[in-house]
Amino acid sequence: MRQTILYGPRDIRFEERTEPVIVAPTDAIIRLSATCVCGSDLWPYRGLNDVKEPMAMGHEYCGIVEEVGSAVTSVRPGQFVVGSFCLSDNTCPHCKFGFQSSCEKREFMTGAQAPLARVPLADGSLVATAEIPPEDLIPSLLAVSDVFGTGWYAADAARVQPGSTVVVVGDGAVGLMGVLSAKQMGAGRIIAMSRHKTRQDLALEFGATDIVTERGDAGVAQIKQMTGGVGADSVLECVGMKESMFQALDCTRPGGSIGYVGVPHGVEFDGEMLFFAQKNMMGGPAPVRRFLPDLMNLVLQRKINPGKVFDLKLPIADVAEGYRAMDERRAIKALLQP
Amino acid sequence: MRQTILYGPRDIRFEERTEPVIVAPTDAIIRLSATCVCGSDLWPYRGLNDVKEPMAMGHEYCGIVEEVGSAVTSVRPGQFVVGSFCLSDNTCPHCKFGFQSSCEKREFMTGAQAPLARVPLADGSLVATAEIPPEDLIPSLLAVSDVFGTGWYAADAARVQPGSTVVVVGDGAVGLMGVLSAKQMGAGRIIAMSRHKTRQDLALEFGATDIVTERGDAGVAQIKQMTGGVGADSVLECVGMKESMFQALDCTRPGGSIGYVGVPHGVEFDGEMLFFAQKNMMGGPAPVRRFLPDLMNLVLQRKINPGKVFDLKLPIADVAEGYRAMDERRAIKALLQP
Numbered sequence: 001m002r003q004t005i006l007y008g009p010r011d012i013r014f015e016e017r018t019e020p021v022i023v024a025p026t027d028a029i030i031r032l033s034a035t036c037v038c039g040s041d042l043w044p045y046r047g048l049n050d051v052k053e054p055m056a057m058g059h060e061y062c063g064i065v066e067e068v069g070s071a072v073t074s075v076r077p078g079q080f081v082v083g084s085f086c087l088s089d090n091t092c093p094h095c096k097f098g099f100q101s102s103c104e105k106r107e108f109m110t111g112a113q114a115p116l117a118r119v120p121l122a123d124g125s126l127v128a129t130a131e132i133p134p135e136d137l138i139p140s141l142l143a144v145s146d147v148f149g150t151g152w153y154a155a156d157a158a159r160v161q162p163g164s165t166v167v168v169v170g171d172g173a174v175g176l177m178g179v180l181s182a183k184q185m186g187a188g189r190i191i192a193m194s195r196h197k198t199r200q201d202l203a204l205e206f207g208a209t210d211i212v213t214e215r216g217d218a219g220v221a222q223i224k225q226m227t228g229g230v231g232a233d234s235v236l237e238c239v240g241m242k243e244s245m246f247q248a249l250d251c252t253r254p255g256g257s258i259g260y261v262g263v264p265h266g267v268e269f270d271g272e273m274l275f276f277a278q279k280n281m282m283g284g285p286a287p288v289r290r291f292l293p294d295l296m297n298l299v300l301q302r303k304i305n306p307g308k309v310f311d312l313k314l315p316i317a318d319v320a321e322g323y324r325a326m327d328e329r330r331a332i333k334a335l336l337q338p
Numbered sequence: 339m340r341q342t343i344l345y346g347p348r349d350i351r352f353e354e355r356t357e358p359v360i361v362a363p364t365d366a367i368i369r370l371s372a373t374c375v376c377g378s379d380l381w382p383y384r385g386l387n388d389v390k391e392p393m394a395m396g397h398e399y400c401g402i403v404e405e406v407g408s409a410v411t412s413v414r415p416g417q418f419v420v421g422s423f424c425l426s427d428n429t430c431p432h433c434k435f436g437f438q439s440s441c442e443k444r445e446f447m448t449g450a451q452a453p454l455a456r457v458p459l460a461d462g463s464l465v466a467t468a469e470i471p472p473e474d475l476i477p478s479l480l481a482v483s484d485v486f487g488t489g490w491y492a493a494d495a496a497r498v499q500p501g502s503t504v505v506v507v508g509d510g511a512v513g514l515m516g517v518l519s520a521k522q523m524g525a526g527r528i529i530a531m532s533r534h535k536t537r538q539d540l541a542l543e544f545g546a547t548d549i550v551t552e553r554g555d556a557g558v559a560q561i562k563q564m565t566g567g568v569g570a571d572s573v574l575e576c577v578g579m580k581e582s583m584f585q586a587l588d589c590t591r592p593g594g595s596i597g598y599v600g601v602p603h604g605v606e607f608d609g610e611m612l613f614f615a616q617k618n619m620m621g622g623p624a625p626v627r628r629f630l631p632d633l634m635n636l637v638l639q640r641k642i643n644p645g646k647v648f649d650l651k652l653p654i655a656d657v658a659e660g661y662r663a664m665d666e667r668r669a670i671k672a673l674l675q676p
Contacts, residue, residue, distance in 0.1 A: 094591065255437035284616030
């Protein structure tokens with residue numbers, strides 16, 4: 001089969017590799033119904049993370065189970081499954097507390113931008129549907145695997161409650177999913193910070209009540225002005241840069257909460273500053289496994305449509321164009337069809 | 339009258355000053371029943387914070403109202419009151435959310451190591467008792483003003499729940515009050531990290547179930563060993579140094595919470611490290627005003643005795659000895675009798 005390999009900055013290739021096989025008895029092999037390019041894939045693509053050797057790309061996935069290892073009991077060949085990008089055993093103490101992304105056996109999924117992929121820790125990472133879902137739900141089910149699960153976690157970590165005033169920093173796919181999550185959690189006001197018309201439109205469709213186009217100090221001033229000088233109850237930081245992180249901190253009211261899901265790149269905090277800011281901070285890789293059953297049900301019941309975040313669909317052989325389109329911000333998120 | 343003035347490192351004087359007067363219509367003047375030396379007073383005393391001009395010391399206070407400004411309506415002369423070290427109007431949005439320590443009009447109390455003190459924002463900062471309390475409850479009522487209120491906030495910020503496993507980093511007065519608070523909140527296990535016999539004894543009396551004498555990496559290893567490799571649900575950081583802050587972080591399980599109430603001195607956090615640690619962090623000056631009525635009631639009903647933290651009682655004229663005893667760790671906390 002052919003699969004997606006990153007060789008170095010902007011050097012993405014779709015090339016022949018051997019098909020994956022069961023390595024450990026806890027593995028499963030799945031045939032992907034769809035996969036996609038993640039914003040975090042752009043870090044190494046742009047050369048901001050080192051690429052020391054060719055990397056098998058892709059960690060968002062759903063599809064049909066082809067084969068399972070001898071120890072796998074919760075899924076079987078022929079079932080449709082969605083899995084978390086963080087692989088976990090779902091039985092260790094951290095998993096039991098709902099933090100599967102800090103599982104004692106945590107691995108990160110790789111190699112999913114391909115027709116077939118190996119999923120380690122299959123029992124702990126995969127959730128099967130009762131039936132094979134209709135084709136039109138595949139994008140939304142794929143979204144649950146990471147981008148929507150991560151947006152949901154951002155809202156969860158930022159403690160969004162019914163009636164909350166929420167600010168979303170970052171209008172990438174995760175930020176837009178954060179808007180949808182806050183809406184689903186009953187937020188009273190959802191302010192999306194975005195300067196791009198297509199993203200603003202999608203944010204409004206997902207439930208944003210307000211758009212703020214300013215960023216940095218001007219953006220913070222605008223949020224303060226809109227909240228009677230107070231700041232927001234909950235702020236979702238969905239970027240990971242220094243500017244966006246401090247924008248998020250400054251938009252939050254004292255006693256409010258920041259959920260940060262963009263992997264911080266070059267961000268440092270001064271302890272005394274954080275102390276006097278007096279804001280809850282919670283971040284990390286999303287424990288998607290905790291949310292998978294509920295979010296899959298919301299999709300299967302057609303209550304939400306996170307798959308709208310995919311504004312570009314390509315045959316997987318054109319994966320390099322998917323990366324280019326996202327890198328150049330021509331696309332929000334590219335779905336790849338194997 | 340004579341009051342306590344810090345002139346520079348270890349130069350504390352009790353000297354003649356004019357009596358305080360009403361300056362703003364929202365002020366009250368109180369005659370102190372007792373006051374005390376705070377761990378945070380030791381920062382400038384030790385020269386770790388600059389002392390640019392002579393400082394009127396003391397921010398923990400309770401006593402009898404002598405006089406109130408024309409705008410004060412909630413307390414009147416003759417009443418016994420306890421006040422927060424953070425002065426607040428208790429009406430602004432931050433106060434309404436329970437974060438009076440980030441009040442839009444926040445001031446910090448000063449000049450309370452004296453027989454008389456001016457309390458700005460009296461309506462928002464003071465809580466009166468129904469009757470003049472018995473003399474033996476004065477130390478515990480004084481403790482509510484800061485040291486106990488701050489320990490309580492540490493446990494609140496660290497989200498201590500019934501049954502929680504709690505670690506307290508720091509065996510100073512605030513840490514010991516954190517132990518008492520965690521006990522009162524129903525924690526299942528309270529591990530106090532302390533190397534000093536007298537403090538260990540008091541921690542056990544306040545409700546600690548375990549003592550760990552190791553610190554740093556050895557201390558973290560011990561906590562991990564005691565919690566099946568998991569870490570604690572809630573960790574109270576009651577020091578503010580780099581070593582204690584990272585000890586607190588490392589003792590917390592993923593998804594667990596750190597409440598930090600020691601003002602950080604020279605502490606820097608790397609964003610990526612915090613992200614992957616995946617721990618709730620909440621700190622800041624304690625919003626004592628939120629807790630004052632409930633904590634005063636617990637004391638008045640003799641359900642708790644936080645005043646035991648005062649292991650040295652001195653006439654206020656001997657205030658310099660109070661500072662020395664705390665600086666040399668001969669005393670946990672010195673109460674001063676005007």
